[in-house]
Amino acid sequence: MSAPTTKAILGRKIGMTQIFGKNGEVIPVTVVKGGPCFVLSLKVEEKDGYNAIQLGYEQCKETKLNKPQRGFFKKLGFPPFKIVKEIRVLNPYEYKQGQQITVDIFKEGELVDITGRTKGRGFTSHIKLWNFSRGRMSHGSKCHRRRASIGAGGVQHVMKGQKMAGRYGNELVTIQNLEIVQVDKEKSLLLIKGAIPGPPGNLLTIRKAVKTLRKGIEK
Amino acid sequence: MDLIIQNVEKELMKNKEIPEIWPGDTVRVHYRIVEGEKERIQIYEGVVIAKKHGGLRETITVRKVVQGVGVERIFPLYSPFVEKIEVVRRGKVRRAKLYYLRKLSGKKAKIAERVEE
Numbered sequence: 001m002s003a004p005t006t007k008a009i010l011g012r013k014i015g016m017t018q019i020f021g022k023n024g025e026v027i028p029v030t031v032v033k034g035g036p037c038f039v040l041s042l043k044v045e046e047k048d049g050y051n052a053i054q055l056g057y058e059q060c061k062e063t064k065l066n067k068p069q070r071g072f073f074k075k076l077g078f079p080p081f082k083i084v085k086e087i088r089v090l091n092p093y094e095y096k097q098g099q100q101i102t103v104d105i106f107k108e109g110e111l112v113d114i115t116g117r118t119k120g121r122g123f124t125s126h127i128k129l130w131n132f133s134r135g136r137m138s139h140g141s142k143c144h145r146r147r148a149s150i151g152a153g154g155v156q157h158v159m160k161g162q163k164m165a166g167r168y169g170n171e172l173v174t175i176q177n178l179e180i181v182q183v184d185k186e187k188s189l190l191l192i193k194g195a196i197p198g199p200p201g202n203l204l205t206i207r208k209a210v211k212t213l214r215k216g217i218e219k
Numbered sequence: 220m221d222l223i224i225q226n227v228e229k230e231l232m233k234n235k236e237i238p239e240i241w242p243g244d245t246v247r248v249h250y251r252i253v254e255g256e257k258e259r260i261q262i263y264e265g266v267v268i269a270k271k272h273g274g275l276r277e278t279i280t281v282r283k284v285v286q287g288v289g290v291e292r293i294f295p296l297y298s299p300f301v302e303k304i305e306v307v308r309r310g311k312v313r314r315a316k317l318y319y320l321r322k323l324s325g326k327k328a329k330i331a332e333r334v335e336e
Contacts, residue, residue, distance in 0.1 A: 016224075019231055024299045026295065189227065
């Protein structure tokens with residue numbers, strides 16, 4: 001679970017491009033479509049044991065949902081949403097049920113944390129997964145990309161945590177302190193400096209950077 | 220999805236008019252240089268030997284020979300530092316990338332002028 005923040009929005013990655021900054025420097029940016037999201041419900045410490053807002057993103061047909069999901073939206077009195085996500089916040093009372101959240105909650109120059117799933121790479125061997133070295137490809141070498149020893153002989157078993165081949169990617173990753181370069185409210189787009197996990201179309205959670213909050217408290 | 224990015228780029232590109240430039244053309248690039256607090260414009264003239272990327276990211280490589288030494292500069296066309304670009308002369312070439320010019324000198328490195336029909 002991620003640390004509580006003050007504001008957040010759900011979005012989708014669109015792709016990368018570059019823009020020119022004020023001093024003419026090139027800034028690599030990722031274009032993200034953010035929101036509009038709706039606050040479906042509030043979770044408060046006294047009642048639920050934690051503080052959070054529940055966001056709905058991307059309306060869909062009711063037929064796309066199963067019966068319990070339909071019941072959930074019916075009870076709340078909201079149109080059905082494809083994506084429902086809870087986001088931990090410091091103060092849920094700042095929000096109201098049914099409130100719309102758009103990209104303009106963020107300002108240019110603000111820092112955000114972005115969470116998303118990385119591209120799945122499937123079953124990957126030690127070279128790509130753990131940056132192991134490979135052997136010589138020629139001059140009689142018989143150890144091209146083969147892995148070498150997986151441990152000492154005397155112990156008679158493989159040590160726990162031994163780096164071996166396995167699934168790589170498709171994991172939840174958070175990148176902290178990415179700068180917002182531009183906010184386009186009309187098209188609900190955010191231009192964020194740097195790269196963001198996952199392929200285009202990836203679902204992202206964009207939260208106000210947790211580290212900037214902590215700094216604020218210290219000051 | 221890609222369309223949205225194209226629109227974002229278009230929005231940023233519309234403030235600047237850039238003439239049609241092709242490899243082989245001789246161009247004068249008016250480049251803004253900031254020295255401390257002063258600003259001045261430097262003119263760089265040479266042959267376009269390559270055009271890359273396209274769209275907002277488009278760059279040109281301009282080559283000239285100064286005192287027997289070849290100099291190549293890459294200009295991002297939509298950079299705010301590029302004030303203006305003039306096309307001095309159109310060249311007639313059969314390649315998109317004129318990297319072969321680097322090995323040539325003198326008369327061989329000359330490019331015939333393209334005459335519009």
